[in-house]
Amino acid sequence: MSTTSIPAPRTGYSRHKSTRSKFEMFAWLFMRVSGIVLVILIFGHLFVNLWAGEGVQAIDFGFVAGKWASPFWQIWDLLMLWLAMLHGTNGLRTIIMDYAEKPGTRMSLQVILYIASAIVIVLGTLVIFTFDPCPAGADPALLASFCSAA
Amino acid sequence: MAKASTGTLYRGNEGMWSWVAHRVTGVGIFFFLLVHVLDTALVRVSPEAYNAVIGTYKTPVMAFGEIALVAAIAFHAFNGLRVILVDFSKSGPKNQKKLFWGVIIVWLIIMIAFVPRQLMHTFGG
Ligand code: HEM
Ligand code: HEM
Numbered sequence: 481m482s483t484t485s486i487p488a489p490r491t492g493y494s495r496h497k498s499t500r501s502k503f504e505m506f507a508w509l510f511m512r513v514s515g516i517v518l519v520i521l522i523f524g525h526l527f528v529n530l531w532a533g534e535g536v537q538a539i540d541f542g543f544v545a546g547k548w549a550s551p552f553w554q555i556w557d558l559l560m561l562w563l564a565m566l567h568g569t570n571g572l573r574t575i576i577m578d579y580a581e582k583p584g585t586r587m588s589l590q591v592i593l594y595i596a597s598a599i600v601i602v603l604g605t606l607v608i609f610t611f612d613p614c615p616a617g618a619d620p621a622l623l624a625s626f627c628s629a630a
Numbered sequence: 631m632a633k634a635s636t637g638t639l640y641r642g643n644e645g646m647w648s649w650v651a652h653r654v655t656g657v658g659i660f661f662f663l664l665v666h667v668l669d670t671a672l673v674r675v676s677p678e679a680y681n682a683v684i685g686t687y688k689t690p691v692m693a694f695g696e697i698a699l700v701a702a703i704a705f706h707a708f709n710g711l712r713v714i715l716v717d718f719s720k721s722g723p724k725n726q727k728k729l730f731w732g733v734i735i736v737w738l739i740i741m742i743a744f745v746p747r748q749l750m751h752t753f754g755g
Contacts, residue, residue: 518707530696530748537751539684540684541673542677568663604671622678
């Protein structure tokens with residue numbers, strides 16, 4: 481018995497490539513999804529650091545040590561760092577595309593933007609994970625109370 | 631390709647001004663964040679270095695800077711949510727002007743709550 485297979489019509493052939501790039505579609509969606517998450521992360525951050533208690537007057541090295549002693553705030557800040565930086569970098573990319581018309585200017589502004597963003601993301605991530613709440617030899621008056629306990 | 635300076639249907643209405651303000655606040659917040667991560671990184675240098683820099687955040691001048699920052703974030707956040715609603719909800723485009731005034735009202739409520747609180751933190755009372 482012989483079967484002849486007929487290829488389905490219109491597969492593997494398109495007259496021209498789609499002009500919609502996957503990356504731009506993804507970037508558009510990312511701006512919206514990251515925006516919604518950032519509302520919670522940033523307002524939470526501002527509430528704890530600017531509104532609650534004495535607000536900004538209460539912030540010092542010991543305050544940061546107290547927060548980063550908990551993985552909850554470490555993850556919170558890590559997410560906020562990455563989402564806000566990627567969201568802001570992509571937003572600035574759009575703006576460069578809108579206003580910089582010469583290819584050379586576009587190119588150099590983008591390179592500067594990506595280098596600056598990469599440095600800030602890497603530095604911020606390292607700071608969260610290598611933070612030492614009780615550095616040896618530091619003035620105990622400046623440290624969190626749990627450094628001198630035990 | 632259309633240039634940014636070419637006129638659009640949006641010119642001169644709520645749609646255009648909210649777009650301009652969204653752009654300006656977005657750029658402002660981005661540059662604040664670059665500086666903010668650098669100053670927070672001073673916790674890796676020494677407690678004294680960090681306290682010295684965060685101390686400048688507590689001065690009256692900076693207290694107004696923080697009010698400006700909160701104003702920018704509150705606008706960008708709620709206007710961003712409006713943009714998202716207009717894009718994804720069926721009745722969004724029809725109601726975009728009402729949504730714009732909704733953004734202004736929520737923004738006002740946040741500022742009316744935050745400004746006195748910030749002044750109390752800064753000047754005591
Ligand atoms: C004047 C207002 C602000 C104050 C007083 C403030 C204060 C602080 C403090 C004390 C920390 C240390 C860790 C912690 O407390 O969680 C921190 C970290 C951080 N803040 Fe803010 N913040 C402010 C506004 C913002 C805004 C508007 C954003 C986002 C756009 C932001 C993003 C971050 C990030 C990403 C970190 C982690 C930095 C790192 O990874 O090293 N902050 N902030
Ligand atoms: C608080 C939560 C936030 C929400 C809900 C939000 C929402 C949005 C949305 C939906 C867009 C896309 C607009 C469009 O495609 O037409 C956007 C653009 C942008 N956002 Fe945000 N955003 C937030 C936080 C931030 C932060 C923290 C930064 C800075 C680090 C930032 C910087 C920008 C920039 C520069 C643009 C591009 C503006 C333009 O193309 O005109 N946003 N935002």
